[in-house]
Amino acid sequence: MVPDMGKWKRSQTVKKLLDLLETLDRWIDETPPVDQPSRFGNKAYRTWYAKLDQEAEALVSTVLPADVHPAAPEIAVYLKEAVGNSTRIDYGTGHEAAFAAFLCCLCKVGALRVDDQMAIIFRVFNRYLEVMRKLQKTYRMEPAGSQGVWGLDDFQFLPFIWGSSQFVDHPTLEPRHFVDEKVVNEHYPDYMFFECIKFINEMKTGPFAEHSNQLWNISAVPTWSKVNQGLIRMYKAECLEKFPVIQHFKFGSLLSIQPVKP
Numbered sequence: 001m002v003p004d005m006g007k008w009k010r011s012q013t014v015k016k017l018l019d020l021l022e023t024l025d026r027w028i029d030e031t032p033p034v035d036q037p038s039r040f041g042n043k044a045y046r047t048w049y050a051k052l053d054q055e056a057e058a059l060v061s062t063v064l065p066a067d068v069h070p071a072a073p074e075i076a077v078y079l080k081e082a083v084g085n086s087t088r089i090d091y092g093t094g095h096e097a098a099f100a101a102f103l104c105c106l107c108k109v110g111a112l113r114v115d116d117q118m119a120i121i122f123r124v125f126n127r128y129l130e131v132m133r134k135l136q137k138t139y140r141m142e143p144a145g146s147q148g149v150w151g152l153d154d155f156q157f158l159p160f161i162w163g164s165s166q167f168v169d170h171p172t173l174e175p176r177h178f179v180d181e182k183v184v185n186e187h188y189p190d191y192m193f194f195e196c197i198k199f200i201n202e203m204k205t206g207p208f209a210e211h212s213n214q215l216w217n218i219s220a221v222p223t224w225s226k227v228n229q230g231l232i233r234m235y236k237a238e239c240l241e242k243f244p245v246i247q248h249f250k251f252g253s254l255l256s257i258q259p260v261k262p
Contacts, residue, residue, distance in 0.1 A: 052083060
């Protein structure tokens with residue numbers, strides 16, 4: 001995902017998380033779409049999800065150190081929330097936020113540590129994105145609460161924040177470059193932001209300015225640091241402070257609903 005990622009520390013927990021995501025990926029291959037009249041929302045997704053619903057606690061237990069196994073049921077809730085909704089067969093930024101909460105819980109119980117922080121984003125979260133894209137394509141999932149052309153993206157938000165941070169102080173690549181398909185295709189394996197743009201280019205047709213107007217506007221921002229700061233503000237306003245998104249968020253003993261003391 002980034003040029004020097006081979007130097008990053010990869011803890012046992014990171015390796016186990018990658019194995020967990022590999023399992024979810026394999027289950028997609030084992031659960032092909034079914035023939036149905038409706039083009040979107042393939043019902044085979046519900047079969048795939050039922051398997052996760054049944055196995056989630058066991059999967060989470062494989063990641064946790066033995067002394068914190070009792071936390072598995074609570075943490076497993078976030079994993080199940082992170083892959084979409086089995087009733088509506090949709091996926092959106094609320095589900096993505098649940099995966100961030102899942103990773104946060106693993107940090108809070110000590111399974112993930114400060115040394116893992118780069119690998120958490122550019123290995124674990126990136127692998128999660130790959131699995132979610134495969135789910136979206138295989139089962140033709142609907143975007144949850146999409147704002148259409150006025151939203152940043154139909155499905156994701158966080159990788160644009162983390163991806164733009166990769167480019168801060170980059171010597172050659174500027175925001176204007178991500179609307180250049182040739183540049184994106186050349187550099188996407190190394191940069192999370194470009195990989196998001198490549199997926200949009202694959203899934204949508206027509207001029208970029210029409211199907212992804214918000215991103216087109218962002219490409220005119222002069223620096224990546226300004227893009228990054230603006231996206232953080234936008235995430236807070238459009239995701240974390242939007243009731244339709246946050247109404248589904250689960251609170252518990254690890255992530256309490258009680259306000260943080262100043």
